[in-house]
Amino acid sequence: MQKAPWICATCVQRAWRPLSRRGMRLQSTVASQTADISPALLTRARTVAQQHASIEKQLASDFDVRAARKLGQTTGITAALKEWEKANESLAELNALLKDSTTDKEMRDLAAEEMEPTRQALSAATAALKTSLVPPHPFAHLPCLLEIRPGAGGSEAALFAGDLLRMYTAYCSNTGLRCMILKYEDADGMADPRGSDAPLQEAVLEIENEGAYGRMRSEAGVHRVQRVPATESKGRTHTSAASVLVLPSFPSESDPSASGEENWDDPNSDYFIDPKDVRTDIMRASGAGGQHVNKTESAVRLTHLPTNTVVAIQDSRSQPKNREKAWKLLRSRLAQARREAREEELVAMRRSVVGVAKMGRGDKVRTYNWGQQRVTDHRSGVSVQQLGDILQGGDELEKVMESVRQWLGEQEVLGLVAEEEIKAKEEEKQKAKAKA
Amino acid sequence: MEVTEAFTKVESDTSTNSRNEFRWLKEHAIAATKQTASPARQGWRQRLRALCVVRGRGRPLQYLLGTEYFGNLEIVCKPGVLIPRQETAASVTYLVNRLVQRRSQLPSRLRVLDLCTGTGCIPLLFHDELYSAIAKHPRLELLGIDLSKDAVRLARLNWQEQLKDQTNVRGEKSPRVQSLERTNFMRANVLARVASDENPTTPSVEGLLSDASASGEVRSEWDILTCNPPYISPRAFNHTTARSVRNFEPKLALVPAERPGLSDDEAGDMFYPRLLEIADFVRAKIVLFEVADLEQAQRVAEMVVSRNAFERVEIWRDDPSQVNDHHDHTGDLKCVRLRGEGNGRTVVAWRAEGLDWLGE
Structure with missing residues (x-):
């Protein structure tokens, strides 16, 4: 006799509902690429191409650094637009051939045969054009800091946070990224990552390679774990979580030639921190100083007064080193917060047109299930069975991360479409007003 | 961990700093043990315990670790020199x-x-x-x-x-x-x-x-x-200096040599x-x-x-x-x-x- 496996009642009930009401999304629904492109986006691409042409003409007569940079930014879009127009034209020609009653049978067959590849070429060109229109993330080229903190779930969450830290460290060494632990704090305070038995409280991993932010951006969010914890005596599966923050890391010496945003010494920059706004507390025993006492305190705490952001570092015996690290962390946290505030505005604007998902620090992004040896990413919908390989930072992790990067790209295209539509609508309104 | 507690009690420092000191001593003990290649070497735990005991008696951390950070420099420290x-x-x-x-x-x-x-x-x-x-x-x-x-x-x-x-x-x-x-x-x-x-x-x-x-x-x-x-000054040396300074750092570098007929302030100046x-x-x-x-x-x-x-x-x-x-x-x-x-x-x-x- 065959015994049916046990299925939870809720799942059975859900099975009768249509897909949309089951509260789940199949993998196939995500990566659908439509061949059509919104007219708003197309207009934008054409304007950029016109600009490109005029800049090229201007550069031919006299050279200008800024114009040259602008040209470099628009080259991709112009090329993608050309490709798209070519594909679009050939499709139109084929269609015309098929509709034309004077076409003989042989030609018609040939055209029908050509149809499918041309369609595919067009959809690929459309996708490329859309991606080229999305401006690169302002932090994408920077190195990054990865902050890992346990969430709900007590010591099990702390253990999982430790697993994540090891996973990312291994990922970095597997993929040739240089990383180092900037801060490691367990329940007893600062600790040595190699020899700490106490549960992890907070860890900051610095990845020094350029472009690390763009690469690791997909990891920000809440990572959920489902397993029987080592501390569990009755064998029950627990669910707990750890949060991962990805912060941009700015070079410690500001480069004055860098563009306005990154030059954080420039008061006009979005990431400028006025030193007057930061209170430095050097945690040393008060009272006598000089030769009378022989202090060993080296901790440095920075407080950014307007936002009440506090960073404390006591890792090194050298106070200048601690201060440097603390500034780095503070700068990264504030920059990320300011960036998020800006993105929030954009999302609010886009929501008025279409619902666009935004994945921030509060959203559950991935589940690690020990029982099924499975990792599922809730954004791209990708599920991978090699849990072991993922936790060792292997190729499977890269696969999952890549799927999320693609998803992020698609989301950005959606956002861009929404933005262009808003713009187009507003222009129409104004035209209508002008007429009236 | 009882070693940490032992020396937390003796040192008047804040407990977070004692923990930091313990961590630095531990790192030092592990590194020092790795360096000594002799077959009969002691384990780092043993070494750490010995370090904690002397630190608990007041020996300055810098003498135990051998260096102190001074600005961006790491300066070698030895007993007998401030x-x-x-x-x-x-x-x-x-x-x-x-x-x-x-x-x-x-x-x-x-x-x-x-x-x-x-x-x-x-x-x-x-x-x-x-x-x-x-x-x-x-x-x-x-x-x-x-x-x-x-x-x-x-x-x-x-x-x-x-x-x-x-x-x-x-x-x-x-x-x-x-x-x-x-x-x-x-x-x-x-x-x-x-x-x-x-x-x-x-x-x-x-x-x-x-x-x-x-x-x-x-x-x-x-x-x-x-x-x-x-x-x-001689009086301040007896009353206001920390124990680890008074007992372990050279008096030559702290108090001017005594001369008769000077007030306490004058002796210090x-x-x-x-x-x-x-x-x-x-x-x-x-x-x-x-x-x-x-x-x-x-x-x-x-x-x-x-x-x-x-x-x-x-x-x-x-x-x-x-x-x-x-x-x-x-x-x-x-x-x-x-x-x-x-x-x-x-x-x-x-x-x-x-x-x-x-x-x-």
């Missing part, structure tokens, strides 16, 4: 920052003399800070002087370490390394006017400098004179009149002396003012770079300016020639 203090580093860094702000005024050849140099930390940090700001500064000459043989030996060791590191990083030809090569550390007695006093083999500072200049080794004119002399004499002898344009507290700072500032040889006198607090909003002046000495936050830490004075370098 451990560098953070406040000293803050003063030196601030002095260099002030000089660098008016770099166009600086002479291409700058000579710095440090008395009671101990580990050699002040000249080495001065060198590091100056060349970090002005990589191409043509010529900086440094000389450190101490009475103690141990100190001069340790200062030379620290100097050699710096020279090795810098040569590896920047190559022999860089001005930074060449300046280090010209640096020297020597023995002399600051308090004695003539060599004959108690210790006939150790020359006085004047004697050493004029002998040396006669033999062409060093010239007897120095632009900047720095000193962190023994400045604790014994070095400063001599330092000012030497400042005249070497025609120092800027002097920087560390002091114990604001009261001593005011007494020393008064000595400086009464000599009528300096244009400006300032008292710097523990952290002179912090902006101080409360404009507190020092009692009768209206002309003396206070800078920074914390206790009075250094007295700085400069002559007319130094005005161009440090400004008003």
